[in-house]
Every structure is written in structure tokens, then in C-alpha cells.
Amino acid sequence: MRHIALIDVNNFYVSCERVFNPKLINRPVVVLSNNDGCAVARSNEVKALGIGMGAPWFKFKDLAKQHGIVAFSSNYALYADMSNRVMEILRDFSPDQEIYSIDESFLDLTGFAKRDLIQYGQDMRSRILRWTGLPVCVGIGATKTLAKLANHCAKKRPVYEGVCNFNTMPQQELNQLLGEIAVGEVWGIGRQLAPKLEAMGIQTVRDLKQANHQHLRQQFSVVMQKTIRELNGEVCIEMEELAPAKKQIVSSRSFGHQVTDYQSLAESITLYISRAAEKLRKQQSYAGSVYVYIRTSPFKEKEPFYSNGMTIPLPTATDDTRLLVNVALWGLKQLFKPHYNYAKAGVMLSELVPVQGIQTDLFSSVQVNPKSSKLMTTLDQINQKMGKESIKLASEGFKRPWKMKQENKSPCYTTKWEDLVVVG
Amino acid sequence: MDTPNSKVSKIAPRKNKPGAGRKVGTGKFGEPTSVIRIPTSLESNVKDFLTAYQQKTKQTSYGEDIEIILPAIDPPKVFLNLYSSQVPAGFPSPADDHVEKRLDLNEFFQTDKPYVFLARVGGNSLLDLGIIKGDIAIVDRSLPVRVGQPVMVRINEEFTMKIFSVTKQNKPLLLKANEGDPTIENILITDDMDFEIWGVITGAVHKF
Numbered sequence: 001m002r003h004i005a006l007i008d009v010n011n012f013y014v015s016c017e018r019v020f021n022p023k024l025i026n027r028p029v030v031v032l033s034n035n036d037g038c039a040v041a042r043s044n045e046v047k048a049l050g051i052g053m054g055a056p057w058f059k060f061k062d063l064a065k066q067h068g069i070v071a072f073s074s075n076y077a078l079y080a081d082m083s084n085r086v087m088e089i090l091r092d093f094s095p096d097q098e099i100y101s102i103d104e105s106f107l108d109l110t111g112f113a114k115r116d117l118i119q120y121g122q123d124m125r126s127r128i129l130r131w132t133g134l135p136v137c138v139g140i141g142a143t144k145t146l147a148k149l150a151n152h153c154a155k156k157r158p159v160y161e162g163v164c165n166f167n168t169m170p171q172q173e174l175n176q177l178l179g180e181i182a183v184g185e186v187w188g189i190g191r192q193l194a195p196k197l198e199a200m201g202i203q204t205v206r207d208l209k210q211a212n213h214q215h216l217r218q219q220f221s222v223v224m225q226k227t228i229r230e231l232n233g234e235v236c237i238e239m240e241e242l243a244p245a246k247k248q249i250v251s252s253r254s255f256g257h258q259v260t261d262y263q264s265l266a267e268s269i270t271l272y273i274s275r276a277a278e279k280l281r282k283q284q285s286y287a288g289s290v291y292v293y294i295r296t297s298p299f300k301e302k303e304p305f306y307s308n309g310m311t312i313p314l315p316t317a318t319d320d321t322r323l324l325v326n327v328a329l330w331g332l333k334q335l336f337k338p339h340y341n342y343a344k345a346g347v348m349l350s351e352l353v354p355v356q357g358i359q360t361d362l363f364s365s366v367q368v369n370p371k372s373s374k375l376m377t378t379l380d381q382i383n384q385k386m387g388k389e390s391i392k393l394a395s396e397g398f399k400r401p402w403k404m405k406q407e408n409k410s411p412c413y414t415t416k417w418e419d420l421v422v423v424g
Numbered sequence: 425m426d427t428p429n430s431k432v433s434k435i436a437p438r439k440n441k442p443g444a445g446r447k448v449g450t451g452k453f454g455e456p457t458s459v460i461r462i463p464t465s466l467e468s469n470v471k472d473f474l475t476a477y478q479q480k481t482k483q484t485s486y487g488e489d490i491e492i493i494l495p496a497i498d499p500p501k502v503f504l505n506l507y508s509s510q511v512p513a514g515f516p517s518p519a520d521d522h523v524e525k526r527l528d529l530n531e532f533f534q535t536d537k538p539y540v541f542l543a544r545v546g547g548n549s550l551l552d553l554g555i556i557k558g559d560i561a562i563v564d565r566s567l568p569v570r571v572g573q574p575v576m577v578r579i580n581e582e583f584t585m586k587i588f589s590v591t592k593q594n595k596p597l598l599l600k601a602n603e604g605d606p607t608i609e610n611i612l613i614t615d616d617m618d619f620e621i622w623g624v625i626t627g628a629v630h631k632f
Contacts, residue, residue: 022580022581022582023581025618086538088538089538130539131539131565133565414541420542420543421543421544422544422545423543423545423547423561424546424547
């Protein structure tokens with residue numbers, strides 16, 4: 001039997017804020033998404049007030065005032081640094097690690113099965129708490145799907161003290177436990193599939209585990225069949241040690257203020273392309289097509305609504321910011337209509353191909369343009385060394401009146417000299 | 425013995441009048457040309473290549489909006505490593521075996537470890553240890569605390585830096601290290617305080 005652990009940080013963004021700001025301990029704290037739009041992380045106190053994940057800020061602003069909720073804008077520099085620390089510490093517990101998200105990591109502990117894995121999980125918890133100040137929970141199971149569920153139990157049920165191991169549980173006890181968990185909690189089921197399953201009489205995880213996977217495969221997909229087999233302890237989803245290169249790179253934001261002119265839209269599109277192209281080069285890929293879209297706010301019912309986007313295929317795949325910007329701005333020109341209040345714009349780079357795998361033939365000179373790749377490498381290096389946007393395309397704009405709101409961002413405690421925590 | 429090749433060499437060169445014939449460089453390639461024999465099977469390939477080459481040399485312009493993709497005649501440059509000493513040709517550098525990494529303050533202060541954090545010193549509680557207001561303190565969260573060590577602690581909702589000690593009753597006692605400033609006081613930790621040792625101070629950096 002395999003022993004796979006999923007470790008995740010409780011209320012990750014909120015916990016990061018609390019490490020450096022003791023005034024937040026025991027206070028209701030919420031972290032808002034880009035542009036201060038929705039709640040993306042909530043402290044337990046906020047959850048208790050009934051504010052859901054993704055709740056729009058303007059809707060619970062009054063409630064926040066009433067209960068003294070402290071709201072932060074997202075501070076990704078801080079969260080990324082704290083995430084790297086946690087992942088590095090976890091690597092000491094098993095060489096087989098899959099970093100699943102900014103606050104979640106799978107570890108294959110099969111090679112450590114002779115140990116008491118619950119104690120091993122407790123060691124992880126106490127070391128991460130001691131070394132970083134962040135609380136984590138550990139779930140262990142025979143498959144990744146079971147590990148995810150075990151982690152859910154470790155978090156929600158205090159009896160497990162933060163570590164839940166399905167593999168050491170008697171079968172009967174495990175089935176009883178799974179019978180108490182809603183089917184929507186299963187990894188990959190989610191909000192869309194859960195109602196369909198419930199309509200078929202599959203309410204709990206145990207119901208799904210005991211369902212006929214052949215039958216459900218016909219009704220849904222092969223993914224559903226895999227999920228059921230995973231629930232029964234059969235590994236169908238392997239550990240992926242290297243995060244697979246992304247197939248698409250998206251960069252989009254809501255604007256801080258509504259935008260009506262072409263110039264502001266062009267500046268924002270240029271900026272998003274620059275960001276996306278930087279990511280593209282980081283994962284050593286070329287993009288084969290560019291998608292551009294703009295839209296007005298769907299929430300303002302009195303204003304005219306406009307939303308449009310287009311995909312532009314590139315003659316040759318590239319990672320050159322300048323070429324991508326030219327193409328995207330050409331697309332924007334086709335999409336742009338005057339007299340609308342635009343609220344959001346975005347770009348997506350797709351049909352990505354790895355640099356190594358690119359076809360070089362006798363009659364193409366574009367891909368192997370050493371001048372372009374050298375320029376882009378230099379650009380990335382300077383920006384890494386001297387700080388973001390030290391060098392940029394002028395069309396990104398300088399004043400950026402449309403830039404997103406981040407009204408209450410905490411200091412970058414671990415990544416900026418001038419933002420270090422001050423201790424008297 | 426005559427070979428087919430040696431026959432060719434026997435053909436007497438035609439004598440041209442000086443200045444007669446087509447001017448050098450005025451042909452379709454814009455440069456001197458020469459005659460060669462090629463295998464018949466490759467004739468079409470070579471012709472295609474020459475047509476492409478001719479187009480490239482023409483530098484045709486169709487206006488700015490259209491980008492013409494030209495064949496790669498110039499091979500992309502390949503960059504090779506330049507080695508510091510070339511062994512076969514000469515005497516090897518006697519230093520090559522002794523190359524060491526330059527000193528790195530990250531290594532010295534362990535600042536690249538996941539459990540090490542930096543904090544700005546905001547007061548003079550530890551002045552007598554040489555930790556001055558404005559310095560950057562290196563705080564290690566992995567070390568067990570011992571009596572006599574400088575520490576960063578949290579008391580209720582505040583951070584502070586002091587020297588860790590304990591009373592005879594085994595209660596934490598935080599000592600100041602500043603004889604000259606009577607406004608700074610030692611702190612005895614009592615049961616009603618929410619107290620946590622945030623980390624052990626392993627160093628401080630002062631920049632002039």
C-alpha cells in the first residue's frame with residue numbers, strides 16, 4: 001500500500017499576515033483578491049461570521065465594520081516567500097514531493113512506512129509552526145484523492161489534532177467517517193458535479209466509493225471512474241514531481257477605475273502581455289497564439305454591456321514580448337469600441353510549445369533569432385536584479401490611472417529592505 | 425595515365441579580351457560566381473537554395489506591415505564555453521585546483537535558510553551587545569533558546585528584543601542590555617501574558 005500525504009497551510013494568506021503582525025491574532029482577518037474584489041482567505045473568526053469564500057467585499061463591508069474585521073489586499077510577494085519556506089522544510093521529510101499549489105504539497109511517504117506516520121505528520125506540523133509560524137494540517141491516505149480527504153478531516157475534526165491517517169484506520173471506521181462527508185468535498189468533484197451525483201442518490205463520499213465505477217464512467221467521464229478507483233485505494237493519479245509546464249498563461253485584472261479610452265486599454269494590455277511573456281520565458285516555452293479580451297462591468301445594470309475577445313494565431317511561435325504586444329494591440333484595435341466603461345481586460349497565451357521541442361527547418365529564421373532571445377533574457381535578468389519593471393516597453397504606460405486598487409496591502413516583510421518588521 | 429579529370433585540365437583556356445563579357449558582380453547574385461559539378465539527384469535542391477539565396481540578397485521591401493520570412497542562410501551562432509586554462513597546449517594554471525567560492529554573507533548569517541528572518545531594530549534595548557537602533561537583526565526560529573541569548577519575543581500584541589533569562593521559579597525574565605538608559609526596563613513574564621519566543625537573534629548588521 002502507498003502512503004501519500006497532503007500537507008496544507010490553514011488559512012494560508014491570513015496566517016502569513018499574522019506571523020508578522022501580532023495585533024491580528026484572535027482578530028477576524030480577511031484577505032481580498034486582486035483589486036480588492038472578493039474574500040480569498042478568511043480567518044476562523046471571519047468564517048464563523050458566515051462570510052463565504054469568494055464573497056464580494058462590497059457586500060460584506062458593513063458587516064466588516066460592525067465586527068471589526070481587518071481586511072488586507074493580497075500581498076503575493078509575502079505569500080510566495082512563506083510558501084517557498086514551507087515547501088523547503090517539507091522536502092526534508094520526503095524526497096518525493098509534488099508542490100500542488102501555493103499552500104499545498106503532496107509527499108510520498110511510502111518509503112517511510114516503517115515509522116509511525118501519525119507521529120511523522122506531527123513532526124512536520126511542529127517544525128513548520130516553529131520555523132515559520134504557520135499552522136499546517138496533514139492528511140495521509142493510499143492515494144492522492146484519499147490524502148486530500150484525510151487532510152479535510154484533519155482540518156475539520158479537532159479529534160485528529162491536525163494529522164489524520166486513513167491507512168491506519170480500521171475499514172469500518174473509515175467507511176463510517178466517509179459516510180459523514182458530503183460528496184462535494186472529494187477532489188475533482190466540486191460544485192458542478194456534486195448536485196448531479198446527489199440527484200442520483202450519491203450524497204456522501206462513502207456512496208461514491210461504493211458506486212459502480214463502470215456505470216458512472218458512462219454517465220460522466222473517465223475522470224470520474226479514476227476518482228472512484230482512487231477512493232478505493234487504487235492509485236490512478238501519480239505524483240508529479242516536476243510541475244508540468246502550463247499549457248496556457250493568463251494575465252488579466254479588473255481596473256481600479258473604469259476606463260473608456262483606447263490608450264489606457266492599450267497600456268494595460270501591453271503590461272499583461274509583458275507579465276505573461278515573462279512567465280512564458282521562465283518556463284522555457286514559445287506561444288503559438290494570443291487571445292485578447294475586454295469587457296465592461298456585468299454588475300452595472302444601467303450601463304450598456306459590451307464584452308468581446310479574439311484569438312490571433314501567430315505565424316511562428318515566439319517568446320518575444322515586442323512581437324506578442326504588437327499582435328495583441330492589433331487585436332485590441334479590432335475589439336475596441338468607444339463610449340463604453342471598460343472594467344476588465346486580459347490576455348492569454350496558448351498553444352505553448354517547449355523551446356527545446358521547436359521545429360527548426362531550413363526556411364525559418366524567426367524562432368532561432370539569437371538576438372531576440374538574448375534581448376529578452378537580458379530584460380528578464382535586469383528586472384530580476386533591479387526590481388520589477390526597471391526596464392519595460394514604453395507602451396505599458398507610466399501613470400496607469402487604470403491600475404488596480406490595493407488599498408490595504410501589508411508590508412513585504414521578507415522581500416523588501418524597507419518593509420522589514422520593526423522591533424523595539 | 426590519363427584520368428577523366430586530368431583531361432579537363434588539358435582543355436586550353438579561352439583567351440578573352442580584357443574587359444570583355446559580363447562585369448564582375450552584375451549577375452543575379454550580385455557577386456562573382458564560379459562553375460561546379462553537382463550530382464544530378466541534388467540539382468533541384470541546389471536550385472531551390474540558390475533561388476532563396478537570390479531573394480535574400482535582393483533585400484526586397486514590401487512595405488512595413490508585411491513581414492517576410494526569409495530562409496536561414498546564416499547559421500545561428502553557437503556559443504561555447506571558454507575554459508580558463510587550455511591544458512594540452514601549455515602549462516596549466518597552478519590555481520585551477522584551488523578555486524574556492526568567494527565568501528558569501530548569506531552563508532555566514534544563514535539568511536537563505538527557511539527558518540531565518542530579518543527584522544529592523546527599532547530601539548536600544550540591546551545597545552550594550554552592540555545592537556543599535558536601525559540595525560538589521562538576524563532572527564533564527566530553529567534554535568532552542570538558552571539563558572543569556574538575545575531573543576525576539578512577542579508579548580501580547582507587541583514584539584520586543586531582550587536577553588532571555590529565567591527566575592528561580594522558572595518564569596521567563598527578559599533582561600535589557602543598556603546600562604545607560606534607565607527608561608528601558610526588564611520584563612518579568614507572568615501567567616496573564618500571552619508570551620512567545622519568536623526567534624533567537626544570531627547576529628546584527630550595521631551599515632554605515
